[in-house]
Amino acid sequence: MTSIDRLISLCPPPPIAPPTDWPAVERLLGMRLPADYKQISDTYGPGTFCGFLHLYHPHAHTSWTSLIGPMPSTIRxxxxxxxxxxxxxxxxxxxxxxPMAVTDNGEYLFWVTRSGVSPDEWTVAASQARSFQWYTYDGDLAGFLTAVLSGQEIVSLFPDSLLDHGAFFTPRAPAAHLTAVQPEQSSAMASSSDIRAWASDHGYEVPVRGRIPVEILDAWQQASTR
Known part of the structure; x- marks a missing residue:
């Protein structure tokens, strides 16, 4: 049984996920992607694991969780x-x-993409939202997700309550088209202070420092595009 098979058995995917033109995505990014990531994305589509971990996806409903949106470049x-x-x-x-994922607490997950190493051999790292603490996993994304969602791997950066309701995936409506955000578009986006002010005005509890939670970024973007 492969890591993908174990993940599907542990955390059932939705019945339908949007297809992705991976050659087009890889051209936009200028790099090849791991096969297991593409399988996971094709199986689950955009959405959230355990209501907490948002895997970046080319068809994400918001640019804040899009693999081809502004966030990977901004974070790097x-x-x-x-x-x-x-x-x-x-x-x-x-x-x-x-960067290839973000949590509701603001932790970012990364591929470790060492020069000369095949994408299928990339490992996983995560950074804590409000400190310089790091976590590393010496394996691929599918193995990481399976280990974490089964409780075999404890990530100290994640909440103890992560698996209180078991392993589950919540799909989100996909974006209709692949649209890469260009650098000039990214720089024109609102500043974090603007988003914090909007969130406060609309009744959200937003930290005055550190990373802005994904649900607030999502709500802000939906409101700003109406």
Whole structure:
């Protein structure tokens, strides 16, 4: 039984997931992607594991959780800046970290993409939202998800209540088309202070510092596009 088979058995996917033109996605990103990630994305589609972990997807309903949206580039730029300032002790160089998921608490999950290593051999790393603590997993994404959702792997950055309701996946309506956000579009997006102010005005509890929770980013984007 493969890691994907074990994941599907542990956490049933929705009956239908949108197809993805992976050659087009890889052209947009300028790199190849791991086979297990593409299988997971094709099986589950965009959505959330255990109401907590949002795997980036090319058809994500919001650019904040899109693999081809602004967030991967934005996060890598932030990591590079913190690394140059000596503020963030990274498990590897920032150029070898590619964001591919985010949690509701603001932790980012990364592929460790060492030069010369096949995408199918990329491992997993995660950063804590409001500190410089890191977690690493010496295996692929499918193995990581299976280990975490089965309770075999405990990630100290994740809440103890993660599996209180078992392993489940909540699908989200996919975006209709693959649309990459260009750098000039990304830079034109609202600042975090603007989003915090909007959230406060609309009754959301938003931290004054640290990462803004995904559900607030999602609500802001939906309101701003109406």
């Amino acid at each position: 730029t932030q990591l590079q800046r913190e690394h140059e300032q000596g503020a963030s002790p990274l498990p590897v160089g920032p150029q070898d970290l590619f």
